[in-house]
Amino acid sequence: MPILSMTIWLPIIGGLLVLASGDKAPGVSRWLALFVAVATFLVSLPLYSGFDNATAQMQFVEKVAWIPSFDVHYYLGVDGISMPLILLTTFITILVVIAGWEVIQYRPSQYMAAFLVMEGVMVGVFAALDAMLFYVFWEAMLIPMFLIIGVWGGPNRVYATIKFFLYTFLGSVFMLVALIYMYFKSGSMEILDFHSLQLNLFEQILIFIAFLLAFAVKVPMWPVHTWLPDAHVEAPTGGSVILAAIMLKIGGYGFLRFSLPITPDASSELDWLIITMSLVAVVYIGFVALVQQDMKKLVAYSSIAHMGFVTLGFFIVFAITQQSGDAAGAEMGVQGGMVQMVSHGFISAAMFLCIGVLYDRMHSRQINDYGGVVNKMPWFAAFMVFFAMANAGLPGTSGFVGEFMVILASFRADFWYAFLAATTLIIGAAYTLWMVKRVVYGEIGNDNVAALEDINKREFLVLGSLAVAVLVLGLWPAPLIDVMDVSIENLLKHIAVSKL
Secondary structure, X not given: OOHHHHHHHHHHHHHHHHHHHOOOOHHHHHHHXXXXXXXXXXXXXXXXXXXXXXXXXXXXXXEEEEEHHHOEEEEEEEOOOHHHHHHHHHHHHHHHHHHOOOOOOOOHHHHHHHHHXXXXXXXXXXXXXXXXHHHHHHHHOHHHHHHHHHHHOOOOHHHHHHHHHHHHHHHHHHHHHHHHHHHHHHOOOEHHHHHOOOOOHHHHHHHHHHHHHXXXXXXXOOOOOOHHHHHXXXXXXXXXXXXXXXXXXXXXXXXXXXXXXXXXXXHHHOHHHHXXXXXXHHHHHHHHHHOOOEHHHHHHHHHHHHHHHHHHHHHOHHHHHHHOOOHHHHHHHHHHHHHHHHHHHHHHHHHHHHHHHHHHHHOOOXXXXXXXXXXXXXXXXXXXHHHHHHHXXXXXXXXXXXXXXXXXXXXXXXXXXXXXXXXXXXXXXXXHHHHHHHHOOOOOOOHHHHOXXXXXXXXXXXXXXXXXXXXXXXXXXXXXXXXXXHHHHHHHHHHOOOOO
């Protein structure tokens, strides 16, 4: 059974059917969208159950000639790095569909269709093993996201969409040039052939920078992060959830699939650059988050700081091997980055959904407009405080596991890396808990808060399922780490060999 193709095309075709159902019967399009999202999730589960942890080879491979004259194939497969991210995508999409159930009254069928198409395309990005196919999916992501922010967004949505589009598009152009160059060098479009391509240092550095421009904008890394807070503030809740939970991970995934294995020498030469950018993101952006008045902006900046951990974990590998030659430490860094990606997917989605719940009731995201929410919404307050704790990295939640692994690994590279990375636990707690204190606790701030009603069964289901995911991954990360283990070992063996 072509599981990967089904996971990609089922939501895309389902999305087109939802679109065709039109807005005359919004109930039909909502239920159809939910059915497609759940079906896609169920189709993607065999990726986990049938996955062989003992091999680093690509699994569930599908390969069909697509454009034979250019040797371009429809080539899909997953390993331990991409498979967890596909499951994260299919899981989060269900929650997004349920979350927009009552809220979206304007053209609901188009809204649901955009998310389903988006889901299919994102799974395509994670599963593509042909560079051209990867690029097609990578660019195709922009279109549904552009529409989601541009149609259902806030008052400044046009500005935010254009900024988001230009930033991402500009980075991708460089990546395309690099892919075409490698095609001419190797005569093949397969990503795995690029991995074994011999390149001199100059070529590697140029290719590395081209990829960096594409992936750094996606993650987003400091200084190309400015589009993210704008996009988040204007996007509808569902848009923010997908953006934070999955789209940002595609940048991190790109580093593991392209930058490190294709240009290992350039990555080793320029690791100081990435580490600096990551640490600036972790420390400086944390302080920027402290002064935000808009809850969404605050969580958007916190996402940038948390993704700084991911890129730090990926690139301290070289410093660890030079210092101590400790393979286990290097592996821990990459694993920590991966766990952090998945965990941040759950936590940031939950934070944005909590803010969405409040926004739907009061139509304000300003922290000053709230206060004393706990008195009226005790169930909601319990969830919000729990996710805030997870965001700050409380042990027992998934937020802690990834951060802890990266900090432990950074110790083996350099004390100061670890020191700066660990400050995030304090700064993260500062901005998250201070927001919770001002929004949730205290006296009831105004009449609008006094009129609030607690979460309904639908909202409870969404937040409850994310809370379970955050707890399970925090207390028992083994299933995730076991899946990645061999793939990451293989990646590290690969990048340890110079191509010069």
